[in-house]
Amino acid sequence: MITIENVPQHYPSDIDLYLFHEGTLYEGYKMFGAHFERSEDREGFRFTVWAPNAGKVSVVGDFNNWEAGKNPLARVSKSGVWTAFIKDIREGERYKYAIQTPEGSIILKADPYAFYAETRPSTASLTCRLDGYEWQDSKWIRKRDKEDIYHRPMLVYECHLGSxxxxxxxxxxxxxxxxxxxxxxxxxxxxxxxxxxxxxxxxxxxxxxxxxxxxxxxxxxxxxxxxxxxxxxxxxxxxxxxxxxxxxxxxxxxxxxxxxxxxxxxxxxxxxxxxxxxxxxxxxxxxxxxxxxxxxxxxxxxxxxxxxxxxxxxxxxxxxxxxxxxxxxxxxxxxxxxxxxxxxxxxxxxxxxxxxxxxxxxxxxxxxxxxxxxxxxxxxxxxxxxxxxxxxxxxxxxxxxxxxxxxxxxxxxxxxxxxxxxxxxxxxxxxxxxxxxxxxxxxxxxxxxxxxxxxxxxxxxxxxxxxxxxxxxxxxxxxxxxxxxxxxxxxxxxxxxxxxxxxxxxxxxxxxxxxxxxxxxxxxWRLDHEGEGFEWIDPNDAQQSIISFIRKGKRKGDYCVIVCNFTPAVYHHFRIGMPAEGNYLEMLNSDAKEFGGSGQLNRKPVQSVPEPYHNQKFSMEITVPPLGITIFMKETKKRSAVVRHIK
CATH class of the missing domain: 3.20.20.80 (Glycosidases)
Structure with missing residues (x-):
């Protein structure tokens, strides 16, 4: 037998109601909705909803044959918040609020704060407990909360789970x-x-x-x-x-x-x-x-x-x-x-x-x-x-x-x-x-x-x-x-x-x-949002539809040179300005055959020379692949070890 208990005097509290109506109750999910409660003599769910213009509000569901008025909620104040504890309701029960409108009609509404709902096309809310899951991510969250998101890589996979x-x-x-x-x-x-x-x-x-x-x-x-x-x-x-x-x-x-x-x-x-x-x-x-x-x-x-x-x-x-x-x-x-x-x-x-x-x-x-x-x-x-x-x-x-x-x-x-x-x-x-x-x-x-x-x-x-x-x-x-x-x-x-x-x-x-x-x-990505992280080499080569630029990190010498060619033409001995002298490795080339390209690569390290070009103090000659991007970084032992080209 489902019975209505007296509304607990301490909840919703006056301060919670005040914050809600002030627009600053930022954890309202702890007050509103259907919440499991257990004490020595009772076990069930407490229901709380905001319906300030309703004449009456009750909870209906399979437990009372969807009969409006059988399990009424009490209006706790003039604020329009209604609440009641219903004994013996179990987890997974279907429910809605039966609301008497100002005109006197009864409408059935799903719980705005419901934690779970029936699968479409059904529309009832379901009583649900969110406690009990044993999270395994505490170490990961501590690590996350120490990171500087602005200076970290972010590559997002947007996904529609249904398709x-x-x-x-x-x-x-x-x-x-x-x-x-x-x-x-x-x-x-x-x-x-x-x-x-x-x-x-x-x-x-x-x-x-x-x-x-x-x-x-x-x-x-x-x-x-x-x-x-x-x-x-x-x-x-x-x-x-x-x-x-x-x-x-x-x-x-x-x-x-x-x-x-x-x-x-x-x-x-x-x-x-x-x-x-x-x-x-x-x-x-x-x-x-x-x-x-x-x-x-x-x-x-x-x-x-x-x-x-x-x-x-x-x-x-x-x-x-x-x-x-x-x-x-x-x-x-x-x-x-x-x-x-x-x-x-x-x-x-x-x-x-x-x-x-x-x-x-x-x-x-x-x-x-x-x-x-x-x-x-x-x-x-x-x-x-x-x-x-x-x-x-x-x-x-x-x-x-x-x-x-x-x-x-x-x-x-x-x-x-x-x-x-x-x-x-x-x-x-x-x-x-x-x-x-x-x-x-x-x-x-x-x-x-x-x-x-x-x-x-x-x-x-x-x-x-x-x-x-x-x-x-x-x-x-x-x-x-x-x-x-x-x-x-x-x-x-x-x-x-x-x-x-x-x-x-x-x-x-x-x-x-x-x-x-x-x-x-x-x-x-280190300076994604700071102007110091980017420098044009040549943004003006409209005739050949080629752009070249530098992406820079925080540390001195942490940079890469990027060349993009937006036409099918191949350019050999193409000169670009470079920021420093040294040997440069082609770290990635979109025209590699393993990627489906034609194989127009810079297979060996390319040395820059002290010949100013593109407002840079140094320059070098490279092969520019067709409809391709090539990325160069200064040669180090570590980079030499990871560079892979399919011959």
Missing amino acids: WKKKEDGRLLTYRELADELIPYIRENGFTHIELMPIMEHPYDRSWGYQITGYYAPTSRFGTPKDFMYFVDTCHEHDISVILDWTPAHFCRDTHGLGRFDGTPLYEPTDPKLTDRPQWGTYNFDFSKNEVISFLISNARFWMDVYHVEGFRIDAVSSMIYLNHNNDLPFELKNKNGGDENLEAIAFLKKLNTAVFSKFPKALMMAEEATDYPLVSSPVEDGGLGFNYKWNMGWVHDILRYMKLDPSERRNHHQLITFSMLYAFSENFVLPFSHDELVYGKRSLLNKMPGDEWQRFANLRVLYGYFMTHPGKKLLFMGSEFAQFDEWKDLEQLDWNLFGFKTHRSFLHYSSELNHFYQNTSCL
Whole structure:
């Protein structure tokens, strides 16, 4: 027999309620939702929910035949928070809140703070205990928390778990199966981080997780919350950091979700002009409500606290900053000052980042921000938004526009590959070749490249080389590492059958070697965000579509010289300026035959001579490969031992 106990007088406490309504309850997941409790004479779950405009609230589920009113919650104050302890409820029980609206009707809502949910298409929340998992990553976390993220390599593998790989019968892999197969794969191929497209519970597969109903629940498509803990734990075991894609801008309209939660606009704005996001068919969050602020900031800290993730890529930041960005409304929105900025959203972003970094100083907070809004990755105290990284959408747009051109036309658009260096250090940038570039008819990276088959692969090799040597951290969408030919098909697995073709096997070998070279070459990341880490040798050779530059590390003599050729022409005895005298080794050449190239290599050490060139005191003559990148470093015994060329 299910019975209602008296609401504990100590919980929710007055201070918790005060902080919640002030917008500073940053661990709200400890108060709200369904929490297991046990004492000498009782065992069950305590339920707490915010529904300020409800006439009544009760918990319904299989345990009471979904009968509204049978297990009521008590309103603990005028604040609109309701709570009750229900005895004898077990873990895994289905439940929802039955909410009486101001009009007197009863609506059923999933728990906004639920830790687990039924697998689609079912929509109930599930009682769940998050304790009991034995984490094995304490040593790894101590190491992580000592590292300087800005001066370390970062190569992110962006992944959609539902379409990375599937079972033979088409079913999805579980979190545990993905942990045991996906994580060793990306570690072997030289990635340092994995970014998961949203894994918070969502009803529709084809939203890719960007329209969420359960912000506190890892989707049950792939298993249980503890299965996801195992996934993260396995990532850390393999020295892989975990970034979650997160959408605090908007949420889906499904009736069991957050929309009109108590029969009135609650999580969304009350002003109907501000409620809808027509382009996505969603509701905006209302950043003027302190309780919504508490909900979202608590959610960010929840994933870091409970699931040990390293941080977030925050989706659609531009649409949060600007009222009319990606807004298809037939009228223009204005703030109270007559401007286009969403003042409340900007204040929220600053508060979010301040709250996250106060608890997790080494967190990764990456903004997907596509405008020229200033100081996105600068600290709040310096007038910034407080993120520590921003996606460099301008670079991606320019370089892909350039690479789509026939090589004979590139000389007329040379600025597309050099312009980025005018602003490369204005923010802490991530260079993202993300899923956004590979869907809706945009074609895969390989299929964007011009020319015959050989030229397409060669173009992609030089693109990846420039990507890896350009200042900024890196992100690559899954499948791009082996040159997937088709654009991303979100309902199917990647085209693993391409490994039957030598061209794709050779390309994976190239991208893996390039990734590992990047990780092991400190001058390619040590000063990613500082102007001293980059120097042009020659950015002006538009006629031959060749650029050359130096990437520098912190220590004297820690540098490499990079030459990129964006045409099929081969140049022998090509002179470039060099910063110092000595013998230089070609450490990597994308035209090596083992990578699918034509074999135009610099097989022997090349000596620089004291002949000034390109504003450098020294120079040397090299072979420049067709549609290729070549990287030189000063000869040492150690480097001589690792240089490998296929003759």
